[in-house]
Amino acid sequence: MLISATKRTSALPKLHHIQLLDFYKGKILEFPFADLVKLRHMFCRPNLKFRNLGRLISLQTLPSCFTVSNEQGYEVKQLRDVNKLRGRLDIYGLENVKSKEEALEANLAAKERLTELCLVWFGDDDTRCSPEVEAEVLAGLCPPVGIQKLVIHGYRGSRYPDWMVGKQSGGPDGLRNLQLQRCSQLGPGPQFEAFPHLRVLYIWCCSWDSLPGNMEHLTLLENLNIVGCKNIRCLPALPQSIEWFSLTSCNDELMESCKTAGHPNWQKIEHIPRKRFRQ
Structure with missing residues:
Protein backbone atom coordinates (compact mmCIF):
# COMPACT_ATOMS: atom_id res chain seq x y z
CA MET A 1 0.00 0.00 0.00
CA LEU A 2 1.29 3.47 -0.91
CA ILE A 3 0.25 6.57 1.02
CA SER A 4 1.03 10.05 -0.28
CA ALA A 5 1.78 13.04 1.94
CA THR A 6 -1.26 14.73 0.43
CA LYS A 7 -3.49 12.40 2.47
CA ARG A 8 -4.47 13.20 6.02
CA THR A 9 -1.52 12.09 8.13
CA SER A 10 -3.68 11.71 11.25
CA ALA A 11 -5.08 8.49 9.82
CA LEU A 12 -1.71 6.89 9.14
CA PRO A 13 -1.01 5.32 12.54
CA LYS A 14 -4.15 3.19 12.10
CA LEU A 15 -2.85 1.67 8.86
CA HIS A 16 -0.39 -0.79 10.35
CA HIS A 17 0.16 -2.68 7.10
CA ILE A 18 1.57 0.23 5.11
CA GLN A 19 4.76 -0.81 3.30
CA LEU A 20 5.59 2.37 1.34
CA LEU A 21 5.20 6.04 2.19
CA ASP A 22 5.82 8.97 -0.14
CA PHE A 23 6.53 12.22 1.74
CA TYR A 24 8.71 13.84 -0.89
CA LYS A 25 6.19 16.58 -1.67
CA GLY A 26 5.11 16.96 1.94
CA LYS A 27 6.24 19.62 4.39
CA ILE A 28 6.70 17.58 7.54
CA LEU A 29 10.11 17.84 9.26
CA GLU A 30 9.80 14.88 11.63
CA PHE A 31 8.61 11.35 10.93
CA PRO A 32 5.76 10.76 13.43
CA PHE A 33 4.73 7.21 12.51
CA ALA A 34 7.09 4.91 14.37
CA ASP A 35 4.35 2.28 14.90
CA LEU A 36 4.26 1.34 11.22
CA VAL A 37 6.26 -1.83 11.80
CA LYS A 38 5.53 -3.20 8.31
CA LEU A 39 6.96 -0.12 6.58
CA ARG A 40 9.69 -1.00 4.08
CA HIS A 41 10.27 2.08 1.91
CA MET A 42 9.98 5.84 2.26
CA PHE A 43 10.47 8.74 -0.11
CA CYS A 44 11.06 12.06 1.64
CA ARG A 45 13.15 15.21 1.68
CA PRO A 46 16.71 14.94 3.04
CA ASN A 47 16.02 16.98 6.20
CA LEU A 48 13.36 14.68 7.63
CA LYS A 49 14.11 13.64 11.23
CA PHE A 50 13.38 10.14 12.54
CA ARG A 51 12.30 9.71 16.16
CA ASN A 52 12.10 6.14 17.48
CA LEU A 53 13.43 4.70 14.25
CA GLY A 54 14.13 1.45 16.08
CA ARG A 55 10.48 0.42 15.87
CA LEU A 56 10.58 0.28 12.07
CA ILE A 57 12.11 -3.20 11.99
CA SER A 58 10.98 -3.91 8.40
CA LEU A 59 12.53 -0.75 6.96
CA GLN A 60 14.72 -1.36 3.91
CA THR A 61 15.43 2.15 2.64
CA LEU A 62 16.28 5.22 4.71
CA PRO A 63 16.30 8.19 2.30
CA SER A 64 17.55 10.71 4.85
CA CYS A 65 20.50 10.56 7.24
CA PHE A 66 19.95 9.36 10.78
CA THR A 67 21.23 12.03 13.18
CA VAL A 68 22.23 10.89 16.65
CA SER A 69 21.46 13.25 19.53
CA ASN A 70 21.03 13.10 23.28
CA GLU A 71 17.30 13.58 22.90
CA GLN A 72 15.09 10.56 23.62
CA GLY A 73 14.24 8.67 20.45
CA TYR A 74 17.39 9.75 18.59
CA GLU A 75 19.99 7.60 20.38
CA VAL A 76 22.35 5.49 18.29
CA LYS A 77 20.70 2.38 19.77
CA GLN A 78 17.65 3.15 17.61
CA LEU A 79 19.56 1.44 14.79
CA ARG A 80 20.03 -1.83 16.68
CA ASP A 81 17.11 -3.84 15.23
CA ARG A 199 40.14 0.56 -5.79
CA VAL A 200 39.31 4.19 -4.91
CA LEU A 201 40.95 6.21 -2.12
CA TYR A 202 39.85 9.80 -1.49
CA ILE A 203 41.65 11.82 1.21
CA TRP A 204 40.23 15.29 1.87
CA CYS A 205 41.55 17.89 4.34
CA CYS A 206 43.20 15.39 6.68
CA SER A 207 45.91 16.61 9.05
CA TRP A 208 48.38 13.72 8.63
CA ASP A 209 52.01 14.61 7.90
CA SER A 210 52.37 11.69 5.46
CA LEU A 211 50.38 9.06 3.64
CA PRO A 212 50.39 5.44 4.85
CA GLY A 213 53.69 3.72 4.17
CA ASN A 214 52.16 0.49 2.89
CA MET A 215 50.26 1.85 -0.09
CA GLU A 216 52.40 -0.09 -2.56
CA HIS A 217 50.65 -3.23 -1.32
CA LEU A 218 47.23 -1.94 -2.45
CA THR A 219 47.72 -3.72 -5.76
CA LEU A 220 44.14 -3.13 -6.98
CA LEU A 221 44.07 0.62 -6.29
CA GLU A 222 43.09 2.52 -9.44
CA ASN A 223 42.07 6.00 -8.29
CA LEU A 224 43.92 8.17 -5.72
CA ASN A 225 42.60 11.65 -4.89
CA ILE A 226 44.30 13.92 -2.34
CA VAL A 227 42.62 17.26 -1.58
CA GLY A 228 43.53 20.01 0.89
CA CYS A 229 46.14 18.04 2.85
CA LYS A 230 48.57 20.82 3.79
CA ASN A 231 50.97 18.80 5.95
CA ILE A 232 51.91 16.08 3.47
CA ARG A 233 55.21 16.85 1.72
CA CYS A 234 56.22 13.53 0.20
CA LEU A 235 54.62 10.48 -1.36
CA PRO A 236 55.23 6.86 -0.43
CA ALA A 237 55.80 4.20 -3.08
CA LEU A 238 52.52 3.77 -4.96
CA PRO A 239 51.14 0.64 -6.64
CA GLN A 240 51.54 0.14 -10.39
CA SER A 241 47.77 -0.38 -10.66
CA ILE A 242 46.90 3.34 -10.24
CA GLU A 243 45.38 4.83 -13.39
CA TRP A 244 44.26 8.23 -12.04
CA PHE A 245 46.09 10.50 -9.59
CA SER A 246 44.67 13.86 -8.52
CA LEU A 247 46.35 16.42 -6.24
CA THR A 248 44.32 19.51 -5.33
CA SER A 249 45.07 22.44 -2.97
CA CYS A 250 47.79 20.57 -1.11
CA ASN A 251 51.17 21.63 0.27
CA ASP A 252 53.01 23.85 -2.24
CA GLU A 253 56.19 21.83 -1.90
CA LEU A 254 54.37 18.59 -2.66
CA MET A 255 52.46 20.10 -5.57
CA GLU A 256 55.60 21.48 -7.19
CA SER A 257 57.75 18.40 -6.64
CA CYS A 258 55.15 16.12 -8.23
CA LYS A 259 55.46 18.19 -11.43
CA THR A 260 59.28 18.41 -11.41
CA ALA A 261 60.91 15.74 -13.59
CA GLY A 262 63.44 13.68 -11.67
CA HIS A 263 62.20 14.61 -8.18
CA PRO A 264 61.51 11.57 -5.95
CA ASN A 265 57.81 12.50 -5.73
CA TRP A 266 57.63 12.83 -9.52
CA GLN A 267 59.29 9.43 -9.90
CA LYS A 268 56.64 7.81 -7.68
CA ILE A 269 53.81 8.91 -9.97
CA GLU A 270 55.65 8.77 -13.31
CA HIS A 271 54.00 5.43 -14.16
CA ILE A 272 50.44 6.76 -13.69
CA PRO A 273 48.85 7.45 -17.10
CA ARG A 274 46.39 10.16 -16.00
CA LYS A 275 47.32 12.90 -13.53
CA ARG A 276 45.73 16.20 -12.50
CA PHE A 277 47.12 19.04 -10.38
CA ARG A 278 44.97 21.94 -9.15
CA GLN A 279 46.09 24.65 -6.72
Missing part, protein backbone atom coordinates in the same frame (compact mmCIF):
# COMPACT_ATOMS: atom_id res chain seq x y z
CA VAL A 82 16.70 -2.08 11.88
CA ASN A 83 18.72 -4.78 10.15
CA LYS A 84 16.90 -4.99 6.82
CA LEU A 85 18.31 -1.67 5.65
CA ARG A 86 19.92 -1.87 2.24
CA GLY A 87 21.85 0.50 0.00
CA ARG A 88 23.32 3.51 1.82
CA LEU A 89 23.16 4.51 5.48
CA ASP A 90 24.37 7.93 6.68
CA ILE A 91 24.84 8.43 10.43
CA TYR A 92 25.46 12.00 11.59
CA GLY A 93 26.06 13.39 15.06
CA LEU A 94 28.47 10.70 16.22
CA GLU A 95 30.06 13.19 18.61
CA ASN A 96 27.03 12.37 20.79
CA VAL A 97 28.08 8.73 21.17
CA LYS A 98 30.13 8.55 24.37
CA SER A 99 31.55 5.01 24.55
CA LYS A 100 32.36 1.88 22.59
CA GLU A 101 29.54 0.07 24.36
CA GLU A 102 27.08 2.70 23.18
CA ALA A 103 28.45 2.48 19.62
CA LEU A 104 28.05 -1.30 19.62
CA GLU A 105 24.34 -0.81 20.26
CA ALA A 106 24.01 0.42 16.66
CA ASN A 107 24.69 -3.20 15.63
CA LEU A 108 26.08 -2.14 12.26
CA ALA A 109 27.69 -5.48 11.51
CA ALA A 110 24.23 -7.09 11.39
CA LYS A 111 23.06 -4.85 8.52
CA GLU A 112 24.34 -7.22 5.86
CA ARG A 113 22.41 -5.66 2.97
CA LEU A 114 24.12 -2.29 3.21
CA THR A 115 26.54 -1.41 0.41
CA GLU A 116 27.54 2.11 1.56
CA LEU A 117 28.09 3.61 5.00
CA CYS A 118 28.84 7.22 5.96
CA LEU A 119 29.98 8.02 9.53
CA VAL A 120 30.00 11.73 10.43
CA TRP A 121 31.29 13.64 13.45
CA PHE A 122 30.47 17.35 13.82
CA GLY A 123 30.83 19.89 16.59
CA ASP A 124 33.65 21.82 18.22
CA ASP A 125 35.94 20.82 21.08
CA ASP A 126 33.29 21.66 23.69
CA THR A 127 30.93 18.99 22.37
CA ARG A 128 33.44 16.29 21.47
CA CYS A 129 34.70 13.35 23.47
CA SER A 130 38.42 12.91 24.08
CA PRO A 131 40.45 11.43 21.18
CA GLU A 132 40.78 8.20 23.17
CA VAL A 133 37.01 7.85 23.62
CA GLU A 134 36.36 8.79 20.01
CA ALA A 135 38.73 6.00 18.93
CA GLU A 136 36.73 3.53 21.00
CA VAL A 137 33.50 4.76 19.40
CA LEU A 138 34.84 4.17 15.88
CA ALA A 139 36.01 0.72 16.93
CA GLY A 140 32.43 -0.08 17.95
CA LEU A 141 31.03 1.08 14.63
CA CYS A 142 32.50 -1.79 12.60
CA PRO A 143 30.57 -1.99 9.30
CA PRO A 144 29.10 -5.18 7.85
CA VAL A 145 31.53 -7.38 5.97
CA GLY A 146 29.93 -6.79 2.56
CA ILE A 147 30.13 -2.99 2.52
CA GLN A 148 31.57 -1.58 -0.72
CA LYS A 149 31.96 2.11 0.09
CA LEU A 150 32.88 3.76 3.39
CA VAL A 151 33.00 7.49 4.19
CA ILE A 152 34.42 8.76 7.50
CA HIS A 153 34.05 12.51 8.08
CA GLY A 154 35.32 14.62 10.98
CA TYR A 155 36.96 11.82 12.97
CA ARG A 156 39.45 13.05 15.62
CA GLY A 157 40.22 9.80 17.41
CA SER A 158 43.71 9.00 18.64
CA ARG A 159 44.02 5.90 16.44
CA TYR A 160 42.22 3.81 13.86
CA PRO A 161 40.51 0.54 14.85
CA ASP A 162 41.67 -2.95 14.01
CA TRP A 163 38.82 -3.41 11.54
CA MET A 164 40.48 -0.69 9.43
CA VAL A 165 44.17 -1.41 9.88
CA GLY A 166 44.42 -5.11 10.81
CA LYS A 167 44.98 -7.92 8.33
CA GLN A 168 42.39 -10.12 10.06
CA SER A 169 39.91 -7.65 11.44
CA GLY A 170 36.42 -9.02 10.84
CA GLY A 171 35.55 -5.80 9.03
CA PRO A 172 34.72 -5.05 5.38
CA ASP A 173 37.74 -6.68 3.74
CA GLY A 174 36.06 -6.41 0.33
CA LEU A 175 35.85 -2.61 0.55
CA ARG A 176 36.29 -0.93 -2.86
CA ASN A 177 35.90 2.78 -2.09
CA LEU A 178 37.24 4.59 0.99
CA GLN A 179 36.83 8.32 1.65
CA LEU A 180 38.45 9.98 4.66
CA GLN A 181 37.39 13.60 5.16
CA ARG A 182 38.63 16.09 7.78
CA CYS A 183 40.22 13.37 9.87
CA SER A 184 42.60 14.90 12.43
CA GLN A 185 45.41 12.79 13.82
CA LEU A 186 49.10 13.50 14.40
CA GLY A 187 51.66 11.56 12.39
CA PRO A 188 51.07 9.45 9.27
CA GLY A 189 47.77 8.25 7.91
CA PRO A 190 46.47 4.79 8.86
CA GLN A 191 47.82 1.62 7.31
CA PHE A 192 45.18 0.00 5.14
CA GLU A 193 46.02 -3.63 5.83
CA ALA A 194 42.33 -4.53 6.17
CA PHE A 195 41.34 -3.34 2.68
CA PRO A 196 43.37 -5.30 0.10
CA HIS A 197 40.66 -4.89 -2.56
CA LEU A 198 40.55 -1.09 -2.38
Whole structure:
Protein backbone atom coordinates (compact mmCIF):
# COMPACT_ATOMS: atom_id res chain seq x y z
CA MET A 1 0.00 0.00 0.00
CA LEU A 2 1.29 3.47 -0.91
CA ILE A 3 0.25 6.57 1.02
CA SER A 4 1.03 10.05 -0.28
CA ALA A 5 1.78 13.04 1.94
CA THR A 6 -1.26 14.73 0.43
CA LYS A 7 -3.49 12.40 2.47
CA ARG A 8 -4.47 13.20 6.02
CA THR A 9 -1.52 12.09 8.13
CA SER A 10 -3.68 11.71 11.25
CA ALA A 11 -5.08 8.49 9.82
CA LEU A 12 -1.71 6.89 9.14
CA PRO A 13 -1.01 5.32 12.54
CA LYS A 14 -4.15 3.19 12.10
CA LEU A 15 -2.85 1.67 8.86
CA HIS A 16 -0.39 -0.79 10.35
CA HIS A 17 0.16 -2.68 7.10
CA ILE A 18 1.57 0.23 5.11
CA GLN A 19 4.76 -0.81 3.30
CA LEU A 20 5.59 2.37 1.34
CA LEU A 21 5.20 6.04 2.19
CA ASP A 22 5.82 8.97 -0.14
CA PHE A 23 6.53 12.22 1.74
CA TYR A 24 8.71 13.84 -0.89
CA LYS A 25 6.19 16.58 -1.67
CA GLY A 26 5.11 16.96 1.94
CA LYS A 27 6.24 19.62 4.39
CA ILE A 28 6.70 17.58 7.54
CA LEU A 29 10.11 17.84 9.26
CA GLU A 30 9.80 14.88 11.63
CA PHE A 31 8.61 11.35 10.93
CA PRO A 32 5.76 10.76 13.43
CA PHE A 33 4.73 7.21 12.51
CA ALA A 34 7.09 4.91 14.37
CA ASP A 35 4.35 2.28 14.90
CA LEU A 36 4.26 1.34 11.22
CA VAL A 37 6.26 -1.83 11.80
CA LYS A 38 5.53 -3.20 8.31
CA LEU A 39 6.96 -0.12 6.58
CA ARG A 40 9.69 -1.00 4.08
CA HIS A 41 10.27 2.08 1.91
CA MET A 42 9.98 5.84 2.26
CA PHE A 43 10.47 8.74 -0.11
CA CYS A 44 11.06 12.06 1.64
CA ARG A 45 13.15 15.21 1.68
CA PRO A 46 16.71 14.94 3.04
CA ASN A 47 16.02 16.98 6.20
CA LEU A 48 13.36 14.68 7.63
CA LYS A 49 14.11 13.64 11.23
CA PHE A 50 13.38 10.14 12.54
CA ARG A 51 12.30 9.71 16.16
CA ASN A 52 12.10 6.14 17.48
CA LEU A 53 13.43 4.70 14.25
CA GLY A 54 14.13 1.45 16.08
CA ARG A 55 10.48 0.42 15.87
CA LEU A 56 10.58 0.28 12.07
CA ILE A 57 12.11 -3.20 11.99
CA SER A 58 10.98 -3.91 8.40
CA LEU A 59 12.53 -0.75 6.96
CA GLN A 60 14.72 -1.36 3.91
CA THR A 61 15.43 2.15 2.64
CA LEU A 62 16.28 5.22 4.71
CA PRO A 63 16.30 8.19 2.30
CA SER A 64 17.55 10.71 4.85
CA CYS A 65 20.50 10.56 7.24
CA PHE A 66 19.95 9.36 10.78
CA THR A 67 21.23 12.03 13.18
CA VAL A 68 22.23 10.89 16.65
CA SER A 69 21.46 13.25 19.53
CA ASN A 70 21.03 13.10 23.28
CA GLU A 71 17.30 13.58 22.90
CA GLN A 72 15.09 10.56 23.62
CA GLY A 73 14.24 8.67 20.45
CA TYR A 74 17.39 9.75 18.59
CA GLU A 75 19.99 7.60 20.38
CA VAL A 76 22.35 5.49 18.29
CA LYS A 77 20.70 2.38 19.77
CA GLN A 78 17.65 3.15 17.61
CA LEU A 79 19.56 1.44 14.79
CA ARG A 80 20.03 -1.83 16.68
CA ASP A 81 17.11 -3.84 15.23
CA VAL A 82 16.70 -2.08 11.88
CA ASN A 83 18.72 -4.78 10.15
CA LYS A 84 16.90 -4.99 6.82
CA LEU A 85 18.31 -1.67 5.65
CA ARG A 86 19.92 -1.87 2.24
CA GLY A 87 21.85 0.50 0.00
CA ARG A 88 23.32 3.51 1.82
CA LEU A 89 23.16 4.51 5.48
CA ASP A 90 24.37 7.93 6.68
CA ILE A 91 24.84 8.43 10.43
CA TYR A 92 25.46 12.00 11.59
CA GLY A 93 26.06 13.39 15.06
CA LEU A 94 28.47 10.70 16.22
CA GLU A 95 30.06 13.19 18.61
CA ASN A 96 27.03 12.37 20.79
CA VAL A 97 28.08 8.73 21.17
CA LYS A 98 30.13 8.55 24.37
CA SER A 99 31.55 5.01 24.55
CA LYS A 100 32.36 1.88 22.59
CA GLU A 101 29.54 0.07 24.36
CA GLU A 102 27.08 2.70 23.18
CA ALA A 103 28.45 2.48 19.62
CA LEU A 104 28.05 -1.30 19.62
CA GLU A 105 24.34 -0.81 20.26
CA ALA A 106 24.01 0.42 16.66
CA ASN A 107 24.69 -3.20 15.63
CA LEU A 108 26.08 -2.14 12.26
CA ALA A 109 27.69 -5.48 11.51
CA ALA A 110 24.23 -7.09 11.39
CA LYS A 111 23.06 -4.85 8.52
CA GLU A 112 24.34 -7.22 5.86
CA ARG A 113 22.41 -5.66 2.97
CA LEU A 114 24.12 -2.29 3.21
CA THR A 115 26.54 -1.41 0.41
CA GLU A 116 27.54 2.11 1.56
CA LEU A 117 28.09 3.61 5.00
CA CYS A 118 28.84 7.22 5.96
CA LEU A 119 29.98 8.02 9.53
CA VAL A 120 30.00 11.73 10.43
CA TRP A 121 31.29 13.64 13.45
CA PHE A 122 30.47 17.35 13.82
CA GLY A 123 30.83 19.89 16.59
CA ASP A 124 33.65 21.82 18.22
CA ASP A 125 35.94 20.82 21.08
CA ASP A 126 33.29 21.66 23.69
CA THR A 127 30.93 18.99 22.37
CA ARG A 128 33.44 16.29 21.47
CA CYS A 129 34.70 13.35 23.47
CA SER A 130 38.42 12.91 24.08
CA PRO A 131 40.45 11.43 21.18
CA GLU A 132 40.78 8.20 23.17
CA VAL A 133 37.01 7.85 23.62
CA GLU A 134 36.36 8.79 20.01
CA ALA A 135 38.73 6.00 18.93
CA GLU A 136 36.73 3.53 21.00
CA VAL A 137 33.50 4.76 19.40
CA LEU A 138 34.84 4.17 15.88
CA ALA A 139 36.01 0.72 16.93
CA GLY A 140 32.43 -0.08 17.95
CA LEU A 141 31.03 1.08 14.63
CA CYS A 142 32.50 -1.79 12.60
CA PRO A 143 30.57 -1.99 9.30
CA PRO A 144 29.10 -5.18 7.85
CA VAL A 145 31.53 -7.38 5.97
CA GLY A 146 29.93 -6.79 2.56
CA ILE A 147 30.13 -2.99 2.52
CA GLN A 148 31.57 -1.58 -0.72
CA LYS A 149 31.96 2.11 0.09
CA LEU A 150 32.88 3.76 3.39
CA VAL A 151 33.00 7.49 4.19
CA ILE A 152 34.42 8.76 7.50
CA HIS A 153 34.05 12.51 8.08
CA GLY A 154 35.32 14.62 10.98
CA TYR A 155 36.96 11.82 12.97
CA ARG A 156 39.45 13.05 15.62
CA GLY A 157 40.22 9.80 17.41
CA SER A 158 43.71 9.00 18.64
CA ARG A 159 44.02 5.90 16.44
CA TYR A 160 42.22 3.81 13.86
CA PRO A 161 40.51 0.54 14.85
CA ASP A 162 41.67 -2.95 14.01
CA TRP A 163 38.82 -3.41 11.54
CA MET A 164 40.48 -0.69 9.43
CA VAL A 165 44.17 -1.41 9.88
CA GLY A 166 44.42 -5.11 10.81
CA LYS A 167 44.98 -7.92 8.33
CA GLN A 168 42.39 -10.12 10.06
CA SER A 169 39.91 -7.65 11.44
CA GLY A 170 36.42 -9.02 10.84
CA GLY A 171 35.55 -5.80 9.03
CA PRO A 172 34.72 -5.05 5.38
CA ASP A 173 37.74 -6.68 3.74
CA GLY A 174 36.06 -6.41 0.33
CA LEU A 175 35.85 -2.61 0.55
CA ARG A 176 36.29 -0.93 -2.86
CA ASN A 177 35.90 2.78 -2.09
CA LEU A 178 37.24 4.59 0.99
CA GLN A 179 36.83 8.32 1.65
CA LEU A 180 38.45 9.98 4.66
CA GLN A 181 37.39 13.60 5.16
CA ARG A 182 38.63 16.09 7.78
CA CYS A 183 40.22 13.37 9.87
CA SER A 184 42.60 14.90 12.43
CA GLN A 185 45.41 12.79 13.82
CA LEU A 186 49.10 13.50 14.40
CA GLY A 187 51.66 11.56 12.39
CA PRO A 188 51.07 9.45 9.27
CA GLY A 189 47.77 8.25 7.91
CA PRO A 190 46.47 4.79 8.86
CA GLN A 191 47.82 1.62 7.31
CA PHE A 192 45.18 0.00 5.14
CA GLU A 193 46.02 -3.63 5.83
CA ALA A 194 42.33 -4.53 6.17
CA PHE A 195 41.34 -3.34 2.68
CA PRO A 196 43.37 -5.30 0.10
CA HIS A 197 40.66 -4.89 -2.56
CA LEU A 198 40.55 -1.09 -2.38
CA ARG A 199 40.14 0.56 -5.79
CA VAL A 200 39.31 4.19 -4.91
CA LEU A 201 40.95 6.21 -2.12
CA TYR A 202 39.85 9.80 -1.49
CA ILE A 203 41.65 11.82 1.21
CA TRP A 204 40.23 15.29 1.87
CA CYS A 205 41.55 17.89 4.34
CA CYS A 206 43.20 15.39 6.68
CA SER A 207 45.91 16.61 9.05
CA TRP A 208 48.38 13.72 8.63
CA ASP A 209 52.01 14.61 7.90
CA SER A 210 52.37 11.69 5.46
CA LEU A 211 50.38 9.06 3.64
CA PRO A 212 50.39 5.44 4.85
CA GLY A 213 53.69 3.72 4.17
CA ASN A 214 52.16 0.49 2.89
CA MET A 215 50.26 1.85 -0.09
CA GLU A 216 52.40 -0.09 -2.56
CA HIS A 217 50.65 -3.23 -1.32
CA LEU A 218 47.23 -1.94 -2.45
CA THR A 219 47.72 -3.72 -5.76
CA LEU A 220 44.14 -3.13 -6.98
CA LEU A 221 44.07 0.62 -6.29
CA GLU A 222 43.09 2.52 -9.44
CA ASN A 223 42.07 6.00 -8.29
CA LEU A 224 43.92 8.17 -5.72
CA ASN A 225 42.60 11.65 -4.89
CA ILE A 226 44.30 13.92 -2.34
CA VAL A 227 42.62 17.26 -1.58
CA GLY A 228 43.53 20.01 0.89
CA CYS A 229 46.14 18.04 2.85
CA LYS A 230 48.57 20.82 3.79
CA ASN A 231 50.97 18.80 5.95
CA ILE A 232 51.91 16.08 3.47
CA ARG A 233 55.21 16.85 1.72
CA CYS A 234 56.22 13.53 0.20
CA LEU A 235 54.62 10.48 -1.36
CA PRO A 236 55.23 6.86 -0.43
CA ALA A 237 55.80 4.20 -3.08
CA LEU A 238 52.52 3.77 -4.96
CA PRO A 239 51.14 0.64 -6.64
CA GLN A 240 51.54 0.14 -10.39
CA SER A 241 47.77 -0.38 -10.66
CA ILE A 242 46.90 3.34 -10.24
CA GLU A 243 45.38 4.83 -13.39
CA TRP A 244 44.26 8.23 -12.04
CA PHE A 245 46.09 10.50 -9.59
CA SER A 246 44.67 13.86 -8.52
CA LEU A 247 46.35 16.42 -6.24
CA THR A 248 44.32 19.51 -5.33
CA SER A 249 45.07 22.44 -2.97
CA CYS A 250 47.79 20.57 -1.11
CA ASN A 251 51.17 21.63 0.27
CA ASP A 252 53.01 23.85 -2.24
CA GLU A 253 56.19 21.83 -1.90
CA LEU A 254 54.37 18.59 -2.66
CA MET A 255 52.46 20.10 -5.57
CA GLU A 256 55.60 21.48 -7.19
CA SER A 257 57.75 18.40 -6.64
CA CYS A 258 55.15 16.12 -8.23
CA LYS A 259 55.46 18.19 -11.43
CA THR A 260 59.28 18.41 -11.41
CA ALA A 261 60.91 15.74 -13.59
CA GLY A 262 63.44 13.68 -11.67
CA HIS A 263 62.20 14.61 -8.18
CA PRO A 264 61.51 11.57 -5.95
CA ASN A 265 57.81 12.50 -5.73
CA TRP A 266 57.63 12.83 -9.52
CA GLN A 267 59.29 9.43 -9.90
CA LYS A 268 56.64 7.81 -7.68
CA ILE A 269 53.81 8.91 -9.97
CA GLU A 270 55.65 8.77 -13.31
CA HIS A 271 54.00 5.43 -14.16
CA ILE A 272 50.44 6.76 -13.69
CA PRO A 273 48.85 7.45 -17.10
CA ARG A 274 46.39 10.16 -16.00
CA LYS A 275 47.32 12.90 -13.53
CA ARG A 276 45.73 16.20 -12.50
CA PHE A 277 47.12 19.04 -10.38
CA ARG A 278 44.97 21.94 -9.15
CA GLN A 279 46.09 24.65 -6.72
